[in-house]
Amino acid sequence: MAKYLFKLGLWSARSSKKVLLGTLIVLLALGALILSFGWSFSSELTIPNTPADKAAKVIGAEFAAAGQTGPKIQIVFKAPEGQTLDTAQWQKVMDDTMKGIGEVSEVAGVTTPAQLQNLSPGKQIAYGEATFKVPAPDVKEETKTKIEQRLDNARAAGLQAESRGDVELSQGGEFPVEVIGIIAAFVILAVTFGSFLAAGMPIVSALIGLGVGMLGIMLATHVVEVQSVSLSLAAMLGLAVGIDYALFIITRFKQQLAQGYSVQESVAIANGTAGSAVLFAGVTVVIGLLGLSVARIPFLTMMGISSALCVITTVAVSLIVLPAILGWLGHKISPAKAKQQAKKRNAKQAASGSAWGLFVTKRPLLVAVVSVILLGVIAIPFFHINLGLPSEGTTKAKDTTERKAFDLLTEGYGAGYNASLVIGAVVDRPSDAVTQDIAKIADEIKQLPGVQAVSPAIPGPSGKLYLMTAIPQTGPDDTKTKSLVKAIRALSERTEADHRIELLVTGTTAMNIDIADKLNQALPVFAALIVILAYMLLVVVFRSLVIPLKAVLGFLLSLGATLGFVVFVVQDGHLLGLLGFPGSGPILAFLPVILIGILFGLAMDYEIFLVSKMREVYAHTGDARQAVLDGVRDSGKVVTAAGLIMISVFVGFMLAPDAIIKSMGLALAFGVLFDAFVVRMTLVPAVMSLMGKSAWYMPKWLDRILPNVDVEGESIMAEMEKKGKKIA
Structure with a gap:
């Protein structure tokens, strides 16, 4: 793989003007199509064939003929x-x-x-x-x-x-939150590279990849149903990984320049080495995103596919367009004087090692224990998580007309008014004495715990379905409301047996409850699938059975801490004002699934960036401790910068007015914080220091049959040394 990417990078660098012109043509063509055909996003977050969805269809079909729908x-x-x-x-x-x-x-x-x-x-x-x-x-x-x-x-x-x-009057005009993340990323990159030109390249590369991906998603809305939240998630993720991947390649490019290689040679080597890591990192993210389809929930599947498309386009741009940009402007990044300074700095670092790496490797047991305890404590609130689809009381900003209307209805009629349950009584017998039985059932529903009122039953045109509304005593986000929905459905079993009358429960609240239950059922299967697939991929990449296991367990720690912190803020109501949330409420039902899919991919990104360098050093020296030190020293800065960029982009989305986007931004920002800095930069080197050479254990028979993907690009560097740093 490394050799193919090496050749691809060399071709792009040599054909930079053609590649960039072709990219511009693609963007203009996609833009012209969008201007001609527009786009059509959906705002519906529903799951077909849930009890509430089936009930809504039955009731809708009954009353459609009477013109009572819309x-x-x-x-x-x-x-x-x-x-x-x-x-x-x-x-x-x-x-x-x-x-x-x-x-x-x-x-x-x-x-x-x-x-x-x-x-x-x-x-x-x-x-x-x-x-x-x-x-x-x-x-x-x-x-x-x-x-x-x-x-x-x-x-x-x-x-x-x-x-x-159903129709929201609050209109756009919000500040594009992506700009905040881009500005922060530019500052971080400028500090990392010491050059405004170099800092701009990852952002340009990411924006090109994101532009192609998002334009593609917009066109796809004419063919399949795509939810508007899918575009926000795709933009959030595509921008973050696009900048990170370009950062990794440009860092390697600068290293090769400092070692005396030409611009084209440096581009080709960076694409073959760092580009290989980028490719496999992107594959792990895509695995996680496409794994969302395992839940068999249409809107969740489309969110995963949309985000995966943006990741794929950013990876492609990083491996094709970025080398062309470097081939065109790369000679301006690192002048000769800077090369000499870089050589001296690298020599000094090689002698002294990374200060953070030395700190961790001198006391690995203490560092590992403290890291695990810290993440464990933060994860504690996770154990009382309440999943649901938040209502207007928690998703809408206080200055929107929808939120004001929600609050007025709560003030006037009680919290349960906004959690109204639509109940359809389906009659499966001749009509004699049905009216009396329906009245008795309505009285029974009134007597259930948590019911405030039940409206008189309204017969449908066919006389086979009666409609009533139950007002709970509690709001749509309250767990007691969930219990009431279950109680009414349990009552249906008795009414069917006694009166041959089935009770169907629907309405926004009931639908949200069913969606949360469906997602809870899908979560274990989804998590197991992507973890197993990613473990197998990492075994191939790192040629080790232990390191991928460590990577997976580290991810579980960061995931638990992330969900615990989100519950602490969003559900328990701490730091709401500081973080800009309109109010406390349940955790978005599909947030854990999305978080697992995305955070796992990002966690493996950092694992690959950090540990691939360790493996390269260990393969040459056989010194496990030195491999950890060199990995932290050489890749630590990149992982740190990448983590800060990711956090900056996600924090930008936390400033969005939509509470759904805000909660996803919060989860991803703190997920990256915990994983990149506590797990990858702290726990990983500590645990690898404790394991020593055993970390790289691989049965010989398994090593022989596994493909050699050469993610570190060892074959390229060996070939370059033979040719005396000249490209044939």
Whole structure:
């Protein structure tokens, strides 16, 4: 593999202008296609064939003929302080507002608060409803603007008016959070390389790879359903790994320049050596991302595929386009004077070793124990994790109309109103005495623990399905609400046996609960699969049975600490203000799966970058301790810079207004912090020092049958030495 990448890098360096022109043409062509066809992302996070999904389809089919389907929004009103909404003045303002909304072209119809008779007990809060003619994603911005104008008129009259539901009125305009990570990455790279030109190259390379990947994802939205959150995750990951991979290659390029190789020789060697590590690091990330499909959850599968596409394009750009950039501008990175200084510095480092490496290898047992205890303590909150899909009360910023509407409904009707459960009673017998049985069942539901109220049952057009709504006493994110959903479904077993009436439970809250349960079931299978596949890959790369095992166990420690810290912040409510979260709530149901897929790949990236150098030294010297010292010294700075860049990019996404993106940014930022600095840079050298030569144990029979991927590029360097540093 190293020889092929060596030749690829040499070709790119020699054909730099052609490669860069071709890249520009590809970007322009993809951009032109996007401008012509646009894109169509979905906002739905659903799982087919869950109990709530099946119930929603049955109920939807029953009431579709009656024209009672279509996306809806609630318009929530609140009277001024000290006043109530039951006066003629405020009734007129609410009626006029709803009438104005009903006149908007894409609105099918409206229902006023007076028609719904839903004044809150204190008579200060009420809401109307508007139903749309078109699916929620197809509602035009012009329509949203006109509805917002009607709300502004109500506000000008003196009422508070907010909206929530299937169509969100809060529009974009947010600062592009990716810019924050890019700026931070540029500063870190400038310090690492001591050159603004060199610092800009990894960012340019990453942006090209990310651009190709994201444009490809946008085009794919016309063929398959892609969720909008997939693009954010792909951008977050593609940008971070793209910069890191370019950093690793450019670092090796500078080392070869300092040793007297020409620009083209240095490019080719860097691509064959560091490029091999980048390729295998990228493969581990892609394995983790594609492994998300094991859960058989469509939106999760698409998130994995989208992110994997961005990783693949950034790897390809790092191995093809970056060598062309280096071949074109590489001679400006390290002038002759700097080469001599680098030689002296390298000689001094070789004699003294890394200060951090010396510290760890002198007291490996103490360092290892402290590291494990630290990560273990941080992981403790993980054991009371509550998974779910957060509601508007935890995902929406406090200044959005959706969050304000959510809070008003909670204030007026109680926390359980926002957790309403839609219950369909399906009748499987002749209609005699059905009405009485449905009434009895409704009374039984009222008596269940945690039920605040149950609406009267409404018969469907066929007479075979009755619809009612149960209001829990607790909110949508509360574990007691989950227990209530299970209790109603358990009651269905008895109603089927006694009355031949099945109870179906659906609604947003029930769907979120089912999604969380489905993800929990998929998590062990997914985790086991990617760990086994990655272990096998690392055995081939490192020619060792023990080091891949150490890498996997280290990942489990960092994963536990990451999830523990996320629970401590997001669920337990600590540091919310400092980290910018709108409120505490459950952990995003698919966050652990995504975190495992991504963090495992990144952890293996750092493992490959760090340990591949150790293996190279051990293969030449047979000195296990020196291999650890040289690995920490030569690759430690790269891993440190790469980790800081990753954290910077993910912290940038933590500043996004969307709490889902924010929570993923938090998890990945602290996951990289724990893994790169506590596990890879501290625990790994400590454990390898304790194991000594046994770390590199490999049965001879297994070593013979495994392919030699030469990830360190030993064959290239041997060939270069034979040719006297000249490329044939």
